[in-house]
Amino acid sequence: MVRPKHTALLLMLVCLPALGFDVCVEAFLAMDTAYPEERLARIKRFVEGLGEEIPSGLALPKDLKMYVANRPDMRMSQAFSQASHGENVIHAVNAEGTDIVHEAGHVIFDHNLFEISQVPLVQEYREFRKQFAQSLKSNDQLELEVKALKTKPPSPERDNAIRRLESQIDDGDDFRLRLKEKYNRVVGVERAHPISCYSELFSDALAFAKFGKPRVMVDAASKRMKEQFDDKTIADIQRGRDFSADLKPEEWPDKHPYNDAHLYYGPTHSFIGQHLAGKSKAQRMQFMEVLFRAIENDMKNHLTITADGRFYTNARTTEQANRDLIDAIKLESTTSGH
Numbered sequence: 037m038v039r040p041k042h043t044a045l046l047l048m049l050v051c052l053p054a055l056g057f058d059v060c061v062e063a064f065l066a067m068d069t070a071y072p073e074e075r076l077a078r079i080k081r082f083v084e085g086l087g088e089e090i091p092s093g094l095a096l097p098k099d100l101k102m103y104v105a106n107r108p109d110m111r112m113s114q115a116f117s118q119a120s121h122g123e124n125v126i127h128a129v130n131a132e133g134t135d136i137v138h139e140a141g142h143v144i145f146d147h148n149l150f151e152i153s154q155v156p157l158v159q160e161y162r163e164f165r166k167q168f169a170q171s172l173k174s175n176d177q178l179e180l181e182v183k184a185l186k187t188k189p190p191s192p193e194r195d196n197a198i199r200r201l202e203s204q205i206d207d208g209d210d211f212r213l214r215l216k217e218k219y220n221r222v223v224g225v226e227r228a229h230p231i232s233c234y235s236e237l238f239s240d241a242l243a244f245a246k247f248g249k250p251r252v253m254v255d256a257a258s259k260r261m262k263e264q265f266d267d268k269t270i271a272d273i274q275r276g277r278d279f280s281a282d283l284k285p286e287e288w289p290d291k292h293p294y295n296d297a298h299l300y301y302g303p304t305h306s307f308i309g310q311h312l313a314g315k316s317k318a319q320r321m322q323f324m325e326v327l328f329r330a331i332e333n334d335m336k337n338h339l340t341i342t343a344d345g346r347f348y349t350n351a352r353t354t355e356q357a358n359r360d361l362i363d364a365i366k367l368e369s370t371t372s373g374h
Contacts, residue, residue: 082136086246089317090144093325097147102126102136137246138253141239148328149231155335168215175208230339232297233357234331240277240298241308241327245320250280250309269293276302279309285358295354303358307365319374326374330364337364 083102090096102125126139149155150162182201188194240253249255254274265273275281276288276299283303288294294302308327312320338352338360352360 078133079136082133083140086137086140089246089321091322091325094144094328095148095152097143097151100126100140100143134243134247134252134255137243138239141242142235144242145235145238145328149332153332155332158335164215168212171208171212171215175205178205178208229297230335233300234335236298237301237304237361238324238327238331240279240305242324244279244308244312245317245324248317248320251278253277265293273299277305279305279312281306281309285355285362288354288358290353290355300354301358301361302354304361304365307362311365311369322374323369326368326372327365329372330361330368333368334361334364 079102087096126136126143149158150165178201182198182205185194185198185201243252244250254277273293275283276294281302283306285303288302293299308323312323315323338357
């Protein structure tokens with residue numbers, strides 16, 4: 037393929053309609069920067085394989101989009117996922133393999149939790165997400181109308197219309213702030229939101245299940261951590277995402293950074309690694325449904341809505357939270373035979 041030498045933006049689109057995911061992979065290329073076809077093909081294969089391997093008891097979203105960028109000027113890979121305006125999106129810069137599977141884990145977790153699960157607390161949060169997305173979409177439309185009006189010659193009518201629309205935009209911003217304050221705050225303790233903690237564990241476990249490497253997330257995160265922590269802290273943190281570690285719940289500190297969402301379930305990582313030792317890839321992937329059901333049960337048993345109407349509270353220490361979830365996994369494994 038001959039590439040234009042002076043193109044500010046080149047868009048490459050690969051759609052995968054026949055898989056469990058209906059996926060479009062879009063590669064945004066910076067000026068004079070080639071995005072190798074073989075790398076895009078590898079990303080396509082990762083998504084294909086993942087869509088085929090997810091157990092049937094977990095639902096796959098049908099609207100996944102991936103934006104992948106090639107940035108030679110960035111030394112590290114970077115990836116994140118988001119649900120916005122009803123779409124599930126993964127953004128990946130210099131990323132492939134582990135990072136993409138991890139972010140796909142967040143998309144799968146969110147889809148099953150917020151769109152499928154019958155956990156009462158989640159049903160309430162589902163309504164929050166719906167209202168929040170509708171408000172964002174409405175504000176985007178209002179901003180487009182303001183932009184269009186500003187291209188017209190000034191007049192009292194035009195200026196009044198702009199002020200009216202901008203007032204509506206401000207009202208929308210205030211509405212979403214109130215929603216966040218009501219539903220999305222963890223009360224009483226300074227630790228990560230419990231949903232985020234579950235999601236990070238699930239996504240780490242999916243990468244382990246997919247690749248079979250117990251240190252898969254440790255290796256992926258090591259470069260990023262060097263910019264934030266000293267060597268001793270990094271060594272401690274790495275154990276929290278290492279499925280070959282031997283962490284006990286009573287050993288895991290209930291303080292930052294160990295109660296960060298990525299590390300909160302460190303001892304549960306260890307338990308999962310031991311539980312899946314020697315298992316085949318198919319068995320590891322089947323375990324992802326066991327883990328999700330265990331998380332659902334843990335939520336039912338241990339998370340509540342606070343009396344003042346704010347959404348989730350989780351007053352457990354990291355030790356107790358890990359004990360509870362490990363017990364839930366053991367029970368679900370026994371019940372399901374996995």
